[in-house]
Amino acid sequence: MTVVVEAQKLQKKYNDFEAVAGIDFHIHRGECFGILGPNGAGKTTVVAMIYCFNPISGGKLTVLGNDVTVDTRSIKTRLGVVPQENNLDLELTVRENLLVYASYYGIRRSEAHKRAEELLHFFSLSTKADQEVDRISGGMKRRLTIARGLIHTPEILILDEPTTGLDPQSRRLIWEHLRQLKNKGLTLILTTHYLEEASQLCDELIIMDQGIILEQGKPLDLIQKQVGAKVVEVEINLEHSQALVHTLEHLISGYQLAGNTIYLYITEDETEAVKIISSCKHVHTYRLRPSNLEDVFLKLTGRGLDYAEDTMDFTDPKKIGHLL
Amino acid sequence: MQKTPWILQTLKKLATYYRSVNGWALKVLARNLIVFRKTWTTNLAFNVVEPLLYLAALGVGLGTMIEGIEGMSYIQFVAPGVVATSAMWAAAAECSYDSFVRMHFQKTYHAIVATPIHLEEVVVGELLYGTFKSLLSGTVILLVIASLGLVLSPWALLIPIVLILNGLVFSQIAMIWTGIVPKIDNFAYFFTLIVTPMFLFSGVFFPLDVLPQVLHQLAWLLPLYHIVVLLRSLTIGLITFELLYHVLWLTLFILIIFPLPQMLMRRRLIQ
Numbered sequence: 392m393t394v395v396v397e398a399q400k401l402q403k404k405y406n407d408f409e410a411v412a413g414i415d416f417h418i419h420r421g422e423c424f425g426i427l428g429p430n431g432a433g434k435t436t437v438v439a440m441i442y443c444f445n446p447i448s449g450g451k452l453t454v455l456g457n458d459v460t461v462d463t464r465s466i467k468t469r470l471g472v473v474p475q476e477n478n479l480d481l482e483l484t485v486r487e488n489l490l491v492y493a494s495y496y497g498i499r500r501s502e503a504h505k506r507a508e509e510l511l512h513f514f515s516l517s518t519k520a521d522q523e524v525d526r527i528s529g530g531m532k533r534r535l536t537i538a539r540g541l542i543h544t545p546e547i548l549i550l551d552e553p554t555t556g557l558d559p560q561s562r563r564l565i566w567e568h569l570r571q572l573k574n575k576g577l578t579l580i581l582t583t584h585y586l587e588e589a590s591q592l593c594d595e596l597i598i599m600d601q602g603i604i605l606e607q608g609k610p611l612d613l614i615q616k617q618v619g620a621k622v623v624e625v626e627i628n629l630e631h632s633q634a635l636v637h638t639l640e641h642l643i644s645g646y647q648l649a650g651n652t653i654y655l656y657i658t659e660d661e662t663e664a665v666k667i668i669s670s671c672k673h674v675h676t677y678r679l680r681p682s683n684l685e686d687v688f689l690k691l692t693g694r695g696l697d698y699a700e701d702t703m704d705f706t707d708p709k710k711i712g713h714l715l
Numbered sequence: 716m717q718k719t720p721w722i723l724q725t726l727k728k729l730a731t732y733y734r735s736v737n738g739w740a741l742k743v744l745a746r747n748l749i750v751f752r753k754t755w756t757t758n759l760a761f762n763v764v765e766p767l768l769y770l771a772a773l774g775v776g777l778g779t780m781i782e783g784i785e786g787m788s789y790i791q792f793v794a795p796g797v798v799a800t801s802a803m804w805a806a807a808a809e810c811s812y813d814s815f816v817r818m819h820f821q822k823t824y825h826a827i828v829a830t831p832i833h834l835e836e837v838v839v840g841e842l843l844y845g846t847f848k849s850l851l852s853g854t855v856i857l858l859v860i861a862s863l864g865l866v867l868s869p870w871a872l873l874i875p876i877v878l879i880l881n882g883l884v885f886s887q888i889a890m891i892w893t894g895i896v897p898k899i900d901n902f903a904y905f906f907t908l909i910v911t912p913m914f915l916f917s918g919v920f921f922p923l924d925v926l927p928q929v930l931h932q933l934a935w936l937l938p939l940y941h942i943v944v945l946l947r948s949l950t951i952g953l954i955t956f957e958l959l960y961h962v963l964w965l966t967l968f969i970l971i972i973f974p975l976p977q978m979l980m981r982r983r984l985i986q
């Protein structure tokens with residue numbers, strides 16, 4: 392498989408702050424490559440370097456065979472970009488947004504019209520074609536931004552958090568569109584902090600936090616490798632958790648504590664494990680379930696993904712004392 | 716290996732800014748013209764009504780109390796200056812408030828630089844649009860004063876060329892501020908400190924030789940002064956070789972500050 396993006400020791404500094412700390416990855420043609428991480432992980436910084444908005448501070452980044460420090464125009468011509476913040480042209484209608492964007496790529500008028508109609512149709516925006524952009528819903532704006540990124544039939548589509556802030560229905564609709572694009576062979580680069588999105592769409596993942604890559608691989612492999620197939624979530628008083636872990640030692644590959652919940656990664660006989668857990672009198676509740684990326688993330692970072700930046704630590708009574 | 720002398724390197728770097736005047740920049744201009752086509756009536760009315768009020772108040776009102784200046788009626792003296800100032804305001808407003816809104820609030824620049832177009836070309840496209848609007852409002856006022864019989868010479872046909880220089884000068888000065896100001900409110904300083912003094916002391920409303928010698932000479936530093944001299948001479952057909960100095964001054968000014976708006980915008984938007 393052809394490599395379309397290759398990063399070697401890629402680094403980005405904003406003044407003295409190192410937002411991306413020398414990472415390596417490569418992306419193959421036709422795959423959906425996910426960059427997963429909490430707020431501030433450096434996802435936007437990475438993709439913005441790929442689409443040549445952010446200059447790199449160190450290392451090497453090659454996109455479609457071109458070095459980003461040498462020829463940005465020929466890279467930008469072949470990429471489609473859906474930025475984190477919609478930046479649709481508010482002074483234009485839905486259709487004009489596509490047509491004017493096409494003109495930036497130097498696409499001929501007749502060709503642009505044809506392409507715009509196709510895209511409006513594909514993204515179910517045809518009925519809104521002549522509306523001003525601020526009149527359409529958030530989900531439609533997002534779809535329009537994706538359509539705009541496809542107007543010049545790019546080889547790679549970069550999506551920075553394509554579904555953040557959308558309701559579940561609009562989110563699913565976008566996933567469906569992205570899946571269809573992927574099936575047509577388009578390479579997708581997708582950042583997200585939704586684990587479901589990553590597991591639904593991505594063939595290959597990097598999990599980032601604070602500018603470094605914690606893990607990379609295929610979603611299922613990552614889950615298998617890090618936590619195994621099954622997890623038991625146990626609610627238990629903290630002081631008894633160690634004892635429980637100790638009794639289960641031969642059945643688990645590891646565990647993670649978060650608040651009063653302990654996540655046990657079951658490797659061996661799950662019925663045996665459940666039997667032991669259910670008979671422990673300190674356990675309040677427990678639940679056996681298939682493991683997922685959230686578990687991987689929790690294990691790697693010791694914290695949940697959605698709460699990564701501003702969680703309060705409720706396990707420490709001193710810290711919350713003054714709030715009560 | 717022989718090192719390229721720094722002077723050559725700098726010149727090479729500078730040359731890239733002038734090379735942003737290209738087909739890509741025209742695509743940005745075209746985007747603005749599409750928006751203009753939708754809003755031109757209000758847009759133009761706004762740019763034209765104000766100068767007409769000046770003309771009425773000063774030319775007709777104040778003018779009745781003032782004897783002729785340099786052998787002209789007062790309204791004849793003021794009219795070309797009003798053409799110049801309306802063109803100046805149009806460019807200055809477009810490349811300050813309007814550009815700032817596109818750059819900062821609508822993120823239009825961010826959207827465009829994801830396409831093959833570079834930021835420098837976006838800036839040039841904006842400057843060209845400011846120049847277009849400036850040319851347009853100047854020309855409309857010119858037609859108005861012509862219909863009032865205040866254009867005396869066919870040399871006035873050259874005025875649009877001067878208006879283009881005018882547009883480029885003030886689009887650039889405004890764009891420099893757009894590259895610097897932290898907040899949109901800060902443009903108030905730009906208008907109070909730069910545009911308004913220029914408006915008052917460039918010889919639009921009174922001949923500068925009534926000022927002390929020093930101040931009169933300082934007016935040479937004001938681009939609008941040169942525009943006003945050119946426009947007044949062309950409307951009345953007083954053509955001298957000296958006019959070329961003014962054209963040269965404006966051309967050099969445009970060329971010298973040309974890299975600045977692009978450099979500042981890059982520094983502002985790209986980290």
Ligand SMILES: Nc1ncnc2c1ncn2[C@@H]1O[C@H](COP(=O)(O)OP(=O)(O)OP(=O)(O)O)[C@@H](O)[C@H]1O
Pocket residue numbers: 405408410428429430431432433434435436437475584986
């Ligand atoms: N222009 C900038 N100047 C200084 N620091 C920046 C700049 N842009 C981003 N950062 C910092 O770099 C880090 C990575 O930011 P980035 O936007 O890439 O994260 P992210 O993973 O996209 O986060 P989010 O999920 O919130 O979008 C953050 O700590 C952020 O504060």
Ligand SMILES: [Mg+2]
Pocket residue numbers: 434435436475551
């Ligand atoms: Mg981001």
